[in-house]
């Protein structure tokens with residue numbers, strides 16, 4: 001279980017969080033994209049951003065009906081009319097490319113805040129149409145893809161990228177798949193993805209989020225205006241476990257009932273990661289309860305940077321095959337680590 005202890009979990013869950021007034025900033029003239037904002041933490045974070053007068057608040061969502069409802073709900077509760085829904089399905093590389101094409105055409109040339117919030121949990125191996133295990137593609141590959149494709153717009157202003165990870169990354173003590181010549185190939189191998197492996201898949205992808213954040217930050221040149229970090233909202237009420245069944249799901253529900261934060265409170269941690277601090281003290285950081293926290297022992301171990309670099313290279317190899325812009329962006333905006 002690494003450093004993940006019940007005591008630390010309880011302490012975090014009962015830590016009070018700053019109120020939104022102390023986190024809020026004026027977003028006049030700024031463009032914000034938040035993925036998976038039709039429900040749960042994403043919706044509540046979007047609602048908070050909407051109260052800060054953004055020029056554009058774009059919800060990247062896969063379900064038209066619920067995204068339209070979210071837009072209406074945010075407009076009605078905040079009075080902000082600058083909120084819009086754009087289709088985005090992270091289980092499809094094509095959808096991610098289309099989203100970024102659309103942003104290039106209609107996004108106004110710059111992006112101030114990108115929140116990679118969308119995520120899924122399930123126990124079964126489900127393959128996407130692109131041929132990837134669905135949690136791996138949704139939580140890691142496509143989120144990385146979207147980030148890379150939007151880097152040109154992010155690099156034009158002082159910008160922030162936030163990955164919503166989880167404290168459950170702390171249970172990942174090592175990656176057995178790192179023993180294979182290609183880690184992602186192994187993570188994606190259907191025969192490898194037995195029930196025991198899939199039990200930890202969500203936690204692994206949340207560790208991959210942090211590795212990716214650190215790898216990206218390491219490749220930003222010193223003059224870059226981009227800040228990238230990862231945040232856990234803690235255990236919160238949401239629909240994240242809708243696909244889970246059985247005894248594990250029942251135990252989780254008991255924990256949620258007893259200890260979860262409200263969705264709104266959890267969303268503040270995301271807004272905090274997007275708005276607070278400076279590039280100097282937020283770059284590549286992992287945040288918990290609105291404070292900088294320590295990543296897992298595994299991420300910080302001697303092995304960590306090796307896994308991080310392999311993950312980066314393998315991820316780029318996959319994504320560069322999906323879209324030729326990826327290599328150009330690497331050479332134009334990033335540097336060698």
Ligand SMILES: NC(=O)c1ccc[n+]([C@@H]2O[C@H](COP(=O)([O-])OP(=O)(O)OC[C@H]3O[C@@H](n4cnc5c(N)ncnc54)[C@H](OP(=O)(O)O)[C@@H]3O)[C@@H](O)[C@H]2O)c1
Nearest residue numbers: 036039040041089090091117118119166235236238239240
């Ligand atoms: N709730 C917690 O206790 C907790 C704790 C730690 C971390 N987190 C993280 O918080 C983030 C938000 O989760 P949540 O708790 O708010 O759960 P949620 O209510 O289930 O929200 C997840 C969002 O992601 C979207 N999504 C899922 N698959 C997608 C895809 N292929 N393409 C585009 N969007 C997709 C969902 O859209 P649909 O409605 O269409 O499915 C939904 O809008 C996740 O990254 C999660 O890992 C949550």
